[in-house]
Amino acid sequence: MTDLPKTYDPSAIEPAIYKLWLDANAFRANPADPGQPYSIVIPPPNVTGALHLGHAINNTLQDILTRVARMRGMNTLWVPGIDHAGIATQAVVEKQLKEKENKTRHDLGREALVARIWQWKEQYGDRIIEQLKRLGSSADFSRTRFTLDEGLARAVRQTFFKLFKDGLIYKGKRLVNWDIHLQTSISDDEIYHETVKTSLWHVKYPIAEDDLFSRGTGASPVAHGRGAHATVRPTHMVVATTRPETMLGDTAVAVHPDDPRWNWAIGKQVRLPLLNKLIPIIADPILVNMEFGSGVVKVTPAHDPNDYAVWQRQKGAIDIINILTSDGRINENGGPYAGLKRDAARKKVVEDLTAQGLLEKEEPYETQIGHSDRSKTAVEPYLSDQWFVKMAPLAEPALEVVRNNKIKFFPERHAQQYLSWLGEKRDWPISRQLWWGHRIPIWTKEIDASATAPIDSLQSQTIRGIQIIMRTVIDGDHGANYVCIPPGHPDIEKEFESQGFIQDPDVLDTWFSSALWPHSTLGWPDETPDLKKWYPTSVLVTGRDIITLWVARMVMTGLYNMGDIPFHHVAINPIILDGKGERMSKSKGNGVDPVEIIESYGADALRFTLTQMATETQDVRLPVKKLPDGRNTSDKFDSGRNFANKLWNASRFALANLAEIAPAAIDEKSWSIPDRWILSRLMRTIQEADAALSAYRFDLYAKACYDFFWRDLCDWYIEAIKPELKPGPRQSQVASILAATLDQALRLLHPMIPFITETIWGKLNEIRPIRGLEGRIDPAPSELLIKAQWPQFNDDLTSEGAEHVFTQLQNLIIAIRNIRNEYKVDQKTPITISISAPGDSGRQILANKSLIENLAICKLVDVSADLPAPPNSARGAASNCDLYAHNLIDSATQDQRLSKRREELIKQRAALKGRMTETYIAKAPPQLVKQTQDQLAEIEAELSRLS
């Protein structure tokens, strides 16, 4: 069976073709194979969810690059994988546990919960891999990795150990973002802000009586303007707050040192309402903005990042008091409020303040409140012990490689975000109070610190030839030994445990393991052949939202562990929004499921449309349509499906003809203008595709292919040669050119639409196994297109002359068709045409007479210079020619056409005349001036002919 089915049905070909590739081991990479290395590591999708359109575009682009590289004969590897996504995944499973069994993680215990998450992972991880395969991904699935697999675990521990040894990991009390619901700290990057309507409460803090001996009558502070002298001093200070319950943890109030209203009070005290204790009035020019409100700020170091900074700046001057428990209740430091949840405490505090007359006013207020991305609850700044990575020594080299262009971003502007984020060098909090993740490889034992001066020392020890690192920290009344053990030595771990050391219960931030992805997936810390062959990787394709979280950290760890960059290029793909410009999400209900698109349009259509959309802008919109069954789709995918359908049908036509025609020797001298034109266009398209791909301009690659295949090959070349494919002198030549052109087009298109091109390729191989143009296009035969050679540009086949002449012929044909349409002549009836054309043009027209007659459905009778208009003829114009369609006169249509044309010409003439100023003639390039003059002359000539 050599014929393609009459109808293009993607679902009928895609599974079989994918199997064909798998059976041929086409995705399998071998470091021992020849060829320059080319490698990509996938941005591992979170195991929490199914792939969405964002993944679809990201992976389509990676697959294009991978397939092109493979066709270019490079030794190509695309590493697939999945991210364990610590918080997100544990949250999902815990939620399920709660809903289905009404249990918490504590009911289950650590081991059982982790086991359950693994089960969950097996199920959903497979689904993601299946989705990648549906998409046509040619990743080497034998190398599929998971950020929590054994290899990664070793890489993580090795990296942690190295960092610890180098003194780059430390434990510190820090104000972290606390997710009360999940009971873990989260990084700044896992927070989104939401505008919340709340109140601004103005609370009176009485100034301590002892400090008021010099005051006069108790006037309101409002009565004091700037520079008013404090002969009359207020009895209290008013602070405004959106979180009145935190006043239980206030350890000071602050004023600006230059504020004449208050600077007299610095060093005195206020009485903290409700808890009835004295706290100092301090000066802090950074915290306090004199222009804002009363100029007095309450300071709650344990529950506000800014206040925490004050505490750090003024260490020793003020206390820090934590008033919350890890589940968001007031703790014992909150006196009578202990045990209340934060909302209840707020209510009670406000009531009590009101009762005591200390609430000056409450006004409505809108503010931004940080929420946890995972639990969607308001995060609490919370003081706790956390592990940190020192960023400065890691960030500096990572900045340098981007500054000096060793790593290049596409588009370039995205480097800015990378540079500015890394430039801040803020230490990275890496511990998470979770169970799902890489457990921190530190064993701790408290030590008696009462009689010792502060110590912070790092010692290396060797146990049975294995180096371990111990850090001893004694700070005031706390002391501990921290031991970090390298991977693979459970015996040593046991030994320390038997001595009373306990492993840290926390796990590492998910990004810690994904930061190692490029080298860890290739085998690090072992020096594997993969690592040697494919590190650094060629390009990272990702979205701009994780440039900081992920890209920057991969560069840091790559340089730190490998001493080399993880990738040469970073290609940022656009984010897909819905028609209203909003990000797609499940909760908004505007998401489009790629698998549903594959089911109704085919993977190739999905891929083609997404490739077209991969422009340089940061976002692209995809208008979403709701189907009656509730699913989302988009008309945008029509364009991909239509193109695939066109390719299918044109190929059917070509195959049907080629089956009848025996190949013959190439005779270039017999080639027509259309022959030379289509080959020239093919070469230009190869050039354009290469340029677009090396600039990661996937949209331009798609457009170049689309225009060539549909507009040039189908609309013009195939139509032009149809008569010649019948038995005759040119039959074998045009057949060879058609075969070669289709061959090359399939190669060009394959990376983008692999299924359909591979299907057609198979049939073409059966019908016409040899289809080059000897000495001009000499592709090596290949059973599978996925392994075929990428098209080569050959300048010998470009022809400006043929392109110029063919363009003129196209214009002429379009002009004749236009007359036919305007005069409503039936498509089947040829019209009679005479052309008045100057010598050169006339000769070309006569040489291509039958082409024009066929494509414009006409009969050419007279072609000569200065031909007078035949009687009763409709007229048209193309380039420097006048056309006459015999016996078509219809005075109304004719007048309309002529006056329209005249208007156009007059408008153009005015524009050109306006350009021809003295300065233009003097300053513009002479060729341009001449061009303008020529155009003007042509317009004048045509105008005179029209009058």
Added chain:
RNA sequence: GGGCCGUUAGCUCAGUUGGCCAGAGCGCCUCCCUUACAAGGAGGAGGUCAUCCGUUCGAGCCGGAUACGGCCCACCA
């Protein structure tokens, strides 16, 4: 508040270093179920390139400002 991006045909987007009547797809109008394709073919309508100012012989493109929209970061108690 700092930074980035966008504003071109009804919709979604191209427009490479400033220089041919500013392009594509979808939608719209007319005609055609022609022997590869109606998921198609032929032709057509539709744009003062957000606004203003500047540089230039010449600006969608370069510079400045404004307006509107989007995103990132930091956030005023």
